[in-house]
Amino acid sequence: MNPLLTIAAESKSIEELCERLGQLLRLGGPIPQAAMHRMLADTEYLQRVLQNRADLQALRQVLADPSNDAFLPPEAEVGSAELLGRVAQAFMGWARTGFKSADAATIERRLAACRSCDQYGPPPAGALYRLAAVLGERSMVCAKCGCFADRKVRLPHEACPLRHPDRPAENRWGEPFRE
Ligand code: SF4
Numbered sequence: 001m002n003p004l005l006t007i008a009a010e011s012k013s014i015e016e017l018c019e020r021l022g023q024l025l026r027l028g029g030p031i032p033q034a035a036m037h038r039m040l041a042d043t044e045y046l047q048r049v050l051q052n053r054a055d056l057q058a059l060r061q062v063l064a065d066p067s068n069d070a071f072l073p074p075e076a077e078v079g080s081a082e083l084l085g086r087v088a089q090a091f092m093g094w095a096r097t098g099f100k101s102a103d104a105a106t107i108e109r110r111l112a113a114c115r116s117c118d119q120y121g122p123p124p125a126g127a128l129y130r131l132a133a134v135l136g137e138r139s140m141v142c143a144k145c146g147c148f149a150d151r152k153v154r155l156p157h158e159a160c161p162l163r164h165p166d167r168p169a170e171n172r173w174g175e176p177f178r179e
Contacts, residue, residue, distance in 0.1 A: 005096070008088040017087065025053060027060070034068035040090045041071055042151060047101075093157040102156045110153035110160070110173045117172055119143040119162065 003024055011017035018030035025031065039046045045062075052058040073083055102110070114120045123141045142149040145161045152158045159178045160171035171177045 005092055008092045011084070011088065014084055014087060017084070025059065026056070027063075031063055032068065034070075034072050035063040035065070036087070037073065038065075038068045038071040040087065041148065093155075096157065100156060101154045106156075107153050111150065113160070113173050114140075114142065114149045114153060117142075117162075120149055123148075 007017065007020045007024065011020060014033060014036075015030065018033055018036055021036065022028070022030040035049070039049055045065075045068075048062050049059065052062050101107070119142050120140055121143060123139060140149050141147065142152065142161075145152075147158075153173075159175065160173040162172050163177050164170040164172050164174065167174075169177060
């Protein structure tokens, strides 16, 4: 089994998940929680982590990026079983794809659908504003799922949550609809 799948499936807490990811990356300690949450939300950041795997000093710098703090969940969610479940699921979904990005044609098609969708818009005020500041201009949000749409379209295992208005077997990205 892919070691990341094992780690995501077996970890009983976010702390254990970070500890085991740190061991996998040979850090000598856990990866910071902020870095772990950013890896799940920001594909370009994850690529930076993976590219620096062989250079421990560079890797530590990437993982200690102060911008990562913006990706920490609200305090009420920290330590919750729901948060662990979401994180583990996201890791497993992406690990199954080998942490690859979707291909350029898929990203373009999905993005075009999002940009013409009534759910696509700027992030609401509140917790998301910090993330929007970090992600810069590409910070439009899908109001249906709360994800940063411009990032989500790059993840091969992700899916649009709404049915296509004319083709109910498909989602608005033109891909098979998943319940
Ligand atoms: S993911 Fe789907 S529902 Fe969300 S903005 Fe894109 S097309 Fe609309």
